[in-house]
Amino acid sequence: MTTPSFRFYNPVKIISGDNALDSLGYELKQLGAKRPLIITDQGVAEAGLIALVYEALAGTEIPDDVLYDRVPADSSPQVVDQAAGVFREHDCDCIVSVGGGSVIDTAKAVNIVVTEGADSLAEMKGVKLRKHMRPFIVIPTTSGTGSEVTYAAMIMNAEKKQKLLFASYLLFPNTAILDPRMTVSMPPLVTAATAMDAMTHAIEACICKPRNPFSNAHSIEAIKLISNYLPKVLKNPDDREARFYLANAACLAGAAFSNSGVGLVHALGHALGGVCQVPHGAAMNLMLPCGLEFNLPAVDKIIGELLLPLVGPERYVETPAGGRPQKTIAILREIQNELYKSAKLPRTLTEAGVKKEAFDEIARKAVKDPALIFNPLSVGYEDALDILNKAYN
Numbered sequence: 001m002t003t004p005s006f007r008f009y010n011p012v013k014i015i016s017g018d019n020a021l022d023s024l025g026y027e028l029k030q031l032g033a034k035r036p037l038i039i040t041d042q043g044v045a046e047a048g049l050i051a052l053v054y055e056a057l058a059g060t061e062i063p064d065d066v067l068y069d070r071v072p073a074d075s076s077p078q079v080v081d082q083a084a085g086v087f088r089e090h091d092c093d094c095i096v097s098v099g100g101g102s103v104i105d106t107a108k109a110v111n112i113v114v115t116e117g118a119d120s121l122a123e124m125k126g127v128k129l130r131k132h133m134r135p136f137i138v139i140p141t142t143s144g145t146g147s148e149v150t151y152a153a154m155i156m157n158a159e160k161k162q163k164l165l166f167a168s169y170l171l172f173p174n175t176a177i178l179d180p181r182m183t184v185s186m187p188p189l190v191t192a193a194t195a196m197d198a199m200t201h202a203i204e205a206c207i208c209k210p211r212n213p214f215s216n217a218h219s220i221e222a223i224k225l226i227s228n229y230l231p232k233v234l235k236n237p238d239d240r241e242a243r244f245y246l247a248n249a250a251c252l253a254g255a256a257f258s259n260s261g262v263g264l265v266h267a268l269g270h271a272l273g274g275v276c277q278v279p280h281g282a283a284m285n286l287m288l289p290c291g292l293e294f295n296l297p298a299v300d301k302i303i304g305e306l307l308l309p310l311v312g313p314e315r316y317v318e319t320p321a322g323g324r325p326q327k328t329i330a331i332l333r334e335i336q337n338e339l340y341k342s343a344k345l346p347r348t349l350t351e352a353g354v355k356k357e358a359f360d361e362i363a364r365k366a367v368k369d370p371a372l373i374f375n376p377l378s379v380g381y382e383d384a385l386d387i388l389n390k391a392y393n
């Protein structure tokens with residue numbers, strides 16, 4: 001047998017904890033940055049979170065007067081170009097992004113445009129990045145995407161129905177600041193959906209082909225933290241300790257999947273988002289058990305071992321080894337039921353408003369999704385249709 005080989009890389013400095021945001025000025029200074037462009041969206045600004053950023057920078061030498069707060073839920077090349085224009089207009093030299101996945105991806109793309117001196121993001125399509133990016137700090141306001149520790153950015157060009165995907169180690173943020181104050185106002189549905197996105201990152205990173213001991217360690221801890229702390233956050237949204245652990249879990253899962261990939265559940269989720277606008281986290285939650293069932297023949301042992309971080313040692317040893325893979329899937333269905341009760345997160349495609357007539361298009365899209373490259377088993381059109389039918393109701 002040949003020894004498996006792998007690479008694991010994550011250079012992002014993590015600053016995590018109560019009041020972690022207070023170190024923003026110091027961290028920017030450490031990076032040699034003097035004038036940040038703060039990138040965010042209206043929701044984050046209206047929730048008072050940018051006020052916390054201003055508070056953190058007050059009394060430091062770093063100015064806080066350049067803000068771009070118009071990132072929409074689905075960003076676009078036009079938004080990136082606009083924000084890059086603001087960066088140039090004010091002679092900024094670094095980026096601070098405050099938000100969820102769309103804001104962070106936008107900030108990564110703005111960094112490409114301003115670093116490379118491009119007139120527009122479209123110009124950068126297919127260009128190999130070579131320059132070291134401008135200093136870049138990410139402050140997530142959701143606990144799900146893990147984008148604060150990943151090296152890819154995806155911007156959709158809706159007009160041309162074209163995805164602009166950039167992936168380069170140069171895109172890693174320098175620093176991620178995880179401060180529970182930034183996630184505490186997230187509503188239950190968003191909390192649950194984003195946490196299940198992180199759960200899916202962690203689980204798929206464990207079962208996909210590039211899995212390795214380093215990504216497994218990150219994933220297992222993430223699964224344990226989400227299982228323990230998501231119910232606590234939903235019970236008491238102001239529980240900062242539980243918010244802290246959820247933010248760390250999402251970050252750990254991000255580091256795992258950026259090294260080990262995601263698979264079938266993401267392929268189906270991307271297609272569900274594209275065809276029926278099912279939000280990403282909701283799609284992850286409702287497809288996860290069926291996706292694992294499909295992959296059982298190839299990775300049943302691994303799926304069985306995931307029972308331990310999901311339920312803890314006592315319930316794990318109570319379950320005979322042979323029954324653990326099915327039990328893992330059953331526990332994920334229990335979680336779905338709990339999240340439906342507490343946050344109205346859909347458990348089925350019916351509850352998500354997806355009609356059977358859309359299945360053909362979803363399945364055709366899913367089988368072409370690049371995430372399938374890493375999936376343990378190959379997935380054909382009929383397989384995808386079958387999985388969609390199983391997740392229907």
Ligand SMILES: [Fe+2]
Pocket residue numbers: 145197198200201266280284
């Ligand atoms: Fe995801």
